[in-house]
Amino acid sequence: MLERRPERLACPNCDHEEVAQLAVNEQRWHNCRGLAGLSTPLVPAGMNCKVEAHERDDYVGGDRVQTDGEGRPIMNVTTTRDDGQDVVVYAPTASGTGESIGLVG
């Protein structure tokens, strides 16, 4: 395994900072006060980027969705850097009774 030197990480939406020694492609997360408590990725300190939460636009119905601290259904969190984007999707899960999916009957 490659040795990595500690890197200073920060959040563009709050004052959270930490130093971590990450493996290749490892991502650090925190519960962001700036984005209503959502779990969002940290970026290298000083990086020119933005991390944004996008609300789900369509009807939630009976789906179990990720909500932020204010109860808004969140569809994804997007990190936009000068050289590209990373998107973390909070996939909804359907719910139902055993009867409705044919397990009881």
Ligand SMILES: [Zn+2]
């Ligand atoms: Zn934050």
